[in-house]
Amino acid sequence: MILPENNRIPEKVDSIHLIAVCGTAMGALACMLKDMGYRVTGSDSHVYPPMSRFLEENGVAVMAGFDGSHLSHRPDLVVVGNAVSRDNAEVVAIGEMALCYCSMPQAVNRFAAAGKRQVLVAGTHGKTTTSAMLAWILFSAGRDPSFIIGGILPNFKSNYRTGAGDCMVIEADEYDTAFFDKGPKFLHYTPDAAILTSVEFDHADIYRDLDHVRSAFGRFLTAFKPDSLLVSVDDDPNVSGLVGLASCKRMSYGLEPDSSWRIGRVFIEPPATRFEAFKNGMDFGTFRTRMIGAHNLKNAISAVAVADYLGVPSGQIARALDSFAGVRRRQEIRGEKRGVIVMDDFAHHPTAVRETVKAVKSHFSKNRLVAVFEPRTNSSMRKIFQQDYATVFDAADRICIRKPPLLKKVPRGERFSSERLVADLRRRGKDAVYFEDTESIIDDLSESSTRGDVILIMSNGGFDNIHERLLKAL
Numbered sequence: 001m002i003l004p005e006n007n008r009i010p011e012k013v014d015s016i017h018l019i020a021v022c023g024t025a026m027g028a029l030a031c032m033l034k035d036m037g038y039r040v041t042g043s044d045s046h047v048y049p050p051m052s053r054f055l056e057e058n059g060v061a062v063m064a065g066f067d068g069s070h071l072s073h074r075p076d077l078v079v080v081g082n083a084v085s086r087d088n089a090e091v092v093a094i095g096e097m098a099l100c101y102c103s104m105p106q107a108v109n110r111f112a113a114a115g116k117r118q119v120l121v122a123g124t125h126g127k128t129t130t131s132a133m134l135a136w137i138l139f140s141a142g143r144d145p146s147f148i149i150g151g152i153l154p155n156f157k158s159n160y161r162t163g164a165g166d167c168m169v170i171e172a173d174e175y176d177t178a179f180f181d182k183g184p185k186f187l188h189y190t191p192d193a194a195i196l197t198s199v200e201f202d203h204a205d206i207y208r209d210l211d212h213v214r215s216a217f218g219r220f221l222t223a224f225k226p227d228s229l230l231v232s233v234d235d236d237p238n239v240s241g242l243v244g245l246a247s248c249k250r251m252s253y254g255l256e257p258d259s260s261w262r263i264g265r266v267f268i269e270p271p272a273t274r275f276e277a278f279k280n281g282m283d284f285g286t287f288r289t290r291m292i293g294a295h296n297l298k299n300a301i302s303a304v305a306v307a308d309y310l311g312v313p314s315g316q317i318a319r320a321l322d323s324f325a326g327v328r329r330r331q332e333i334r335g336e337k338r339g340v341i342v343m344d345d346f347a348h349h350p351t352a353v354r355e356t357v358k359a360v361k362s363h364f365s366k367n368r369l370v371a372v373f374e375p376r377t378n379s380s381m382r383k384i385f386q387q388d389y390a391t392v393f394d395a396a397d398r399i400c401i402r403k404p405p406l407l408k409k410v411p412r413g414e415r416f417s418s419e420r421l422v423a424d425l426r427r428r429g430k431d432a433v434y435f436e437d438t439e440s441i442i443d444d445l446s447e448s449s450t451r452g453d454v455i456l457i458m459s460n461g462g463f464d465n466i467h468e469r470l471l472k473a474l
Contacts, residue, residue, distance in 0.1 A: 002086070002095040007180060009110050010100050013076045015039040016107075019090050020081030021062055022051040025173070026104055028148045028160035029079065031058040032112050035162045043070045043090060050152075068093030076100065079107045086179050103178040105188035112146060113168045118189050119145075119306060120172040122220060123197030123233075124213075125352050126299045129291065130195055131171040132327045133303040138167055140320035141312045145169055151346075154325040167310065174216055176206050184216045193229040193309055195302045196221075199238035202349050205378035214238055221246040231305045233298060234259045253302045255294075261305040263297055270363060272322075277301055285314045288322045292331060293359020331360065334467040337474035339451030341367075344467050347458040348377045350385050354392035356458065361395035364454045371396035372441060372466075374459035375404040375416055382414050390424035396456070399425055399432040400441055405461075438464040446473035 018030050021042025031054075034040045042055065043063040055062050063070050066089045071078065078094050078101040085091070094101050102110075121131040128151040136155050138145040144165035150173070152159050172186035172194070199217050201210040217238075224230060224246045232243045234254035243250055251260035261284075264276030275297050277284045289300050300321060307317050326332065329346045336342070341364075347356040353373065361369050371393050375381050381404045393399045401418045410416075418434055425432035435441045445455060457466055 002091060002101060002180070003098065004180070006094075006098060006100050007102060008100055009102050009106065010076055013038065015041075015073065015075040016077045016079060017071060017075040017090075018042040018079045018081065019066065019088065020044050020083045021055065021060070022047060023081050023083060024051070024150050024159060025148060025171075026079070026081045027051045027055055027060075028158075029104055029107055029112070030055060030060045031158075032146075032148065032160050032162050033107075034059050036111060038111075039075075041070070041073075041075070043067075054158075066090045068096070071097060071099065074099065077102065077107075079104060080178050080180070082176055082178050082185075084179060091179075103181055103185075103188075105177060105185045108148060108170065109188055112148065112162070113170065113189070116146060116168040117166050117192040117310075119167050119169045119310070120186065120189055120191040120194040121169070121197065122172040122174065122186050122194060122217070123239075124174075124200040124202050125349065125355075126197040126295060127171045127173070128346075129296060129327050129330050130197060130299040130303055131169050133291075133300060133321065133324055134195075134306055135161070135169040136324050137303060137307045137312060137317055137320040138165070138169070138310070139163075140323065141307070141316040143167060143310070143312070149327075151327040151329060153327055155323070172220075174213070174220075175203060184220065186220050187223065191224060191228050193306050194224070194231070195306060196230060196232040196239055196243070197299070197302065198233060198236050198351070199242065200236075200349065200351060201384070202379050204382050204384055210238070214242060218242050218245050224248040229306070229309050231261070231302050231309075233302070251305055253305055254298055261301050263301055266294075266297065268362065273297065275300070277304055279305075279308070284308075285318055287318050289324060291324070291326060292363040293355060295355040295359065331356065335471040337471050338449070339453075340449045340474055341454045342467055342471055342474075343454060343456045345456060345458050346460055348375070348380050348460045350388040350392045353389070353458060354394075357393055357395045357456065360454060360456050367452050367454045368397045368450075369395065370398045370400065370445065370449070370453055370455045372400040372402070372445075372455060372457045374402045374438075374457075374461065374463050375418065376406065376459050376461045376463075378409075380404070381407060381410050381416050383416050386416055386420065387424075389421050390428065393425060393430060393432075394428075397431065399430055400435060400444070401425075401432065402435050402438065402441060402463075438466050438469075442466060442470050442473050445470055449474065
């Protein structure tokens with residue numbers, strides 16, 4: 001059994017081992033530690049590309065599976081990922097050897113963020129894209145930021161950076177920290193500036209209901225320093241009900257007339273969108289982005305607001321946004337065959353699905369939009385959102401719904417039904433089709449797709465490599 005008193009980081013650390021190193025954030029942390037000169041090893045039960053290749057390219061030795069022998073070199077510190085349970089073989093070895101251990105955010109605080117201004121992006125939706133925009137703006141302005149973000153940024157070909165500048169951008173996650181710390185990860189950070197994009201019910205395996213989610217974000221906001229800045233979205237009632245808990249400087253952003261940062265006129269000019277930004281009612285400038293949809297314009301203006309607070313001139317912000325290449329798996333065009341565009345997106349929560357489908361249709365208004373959805377998260381495989389999903393695909397011309405691939409993880413009475421969703425969509429007059437597996441979706445789309453179609457594939461997982469397989473079939 002591991003001892004609570006060993007949940008600490010020793011003053012002198014040379015070697016560090018990470019359990020469940022192939023997670024996006026854990027992999028980024030491992031590479032950062034390697035860059036800082038530490039001897040880094042890692043292990044995971046699922047060692048496969050692209051993260052395995054990413055770690056290998058960055059010099060991190062990864063061992064397959066979990067085994068106590070992986071700690072035989074007695075590392076000075078073991079970082080335990082939140083996907084690891086207390087009966088994990090390497091966790092048992094930590095206790096037997098009385099090794100020091102910590103969580104991922106504890107390690108980020110000690111090694112990566114120490115001495116830096118912490119710039120956080122929190123919220124149910126939009127964290128990754130907004131964090132990425134902000135990191136790119138700071139880098140383009142010569143501020144040499146560090147960052148750790150839950151997606152690969154094509155501008156950097158990485159999801160992390162170890163910079164010499166005074167700022168570190170952190171995607172602040174509300175998911176739990178570790179089996180020995182069930183509080184949200186974001187409670188470990190002390191922001192100098194933060195963006196709050198949204199607060200909705202999600203992570204049904206962690207949170208009981210919306211009130212439970214709100215309480216977690218409330219604890220986060222209560223810990224803000226008086227001299228820090230909170231930039232919060234203006235159209236989310238849950239956010240509006242919580243921001244008063246933050247005893248710090250506050251600004252709002254969005255489309256409301258009285259917002260501190262307001263989006264003015266919007267000009268859709270494929271492949272980009274221009275928008276006017278107003279700060280406290282005064283014209284701040286016109287900005288151009290290749291990210292599409294109203295939700296991404298709000299992400300952009302929140303990043304503009306924090307960049308301005310950190311002293312980046314508006315001209316430099318504009319140049320950075322114009323050259324921002326997005327985030328992999330966020331409206332990422334994976335390829336085009338026979339005039340058919342195949343796009344990949346991480347959307348899974350009903351709100352994210354609705355906004356993504358609307359955004360893609362607005363950008364490709366003359367194209368037939370085929371939405372393909374795989375319910376895969378702990379929340380989307382539960383029936384809590386069963387009725388909500390029936391209303392979020394309205395902008396799509398055709399809808400393909402896959403049977404959830406991991407339903408056995410969910411108790412029978414709590415399971416989401418893809419068949420029922422398709423029936424509900426059809427009752428609303430939508431062209432919707434149910435599929436048992438990925439192969440049948442590929443067969444159908446390769447036969448039915450015609451030139452000009454946009455196929456939007458939404459899942460938080462690999463979806464059986466559907467994107468490459470579909471492009472090959474086309």
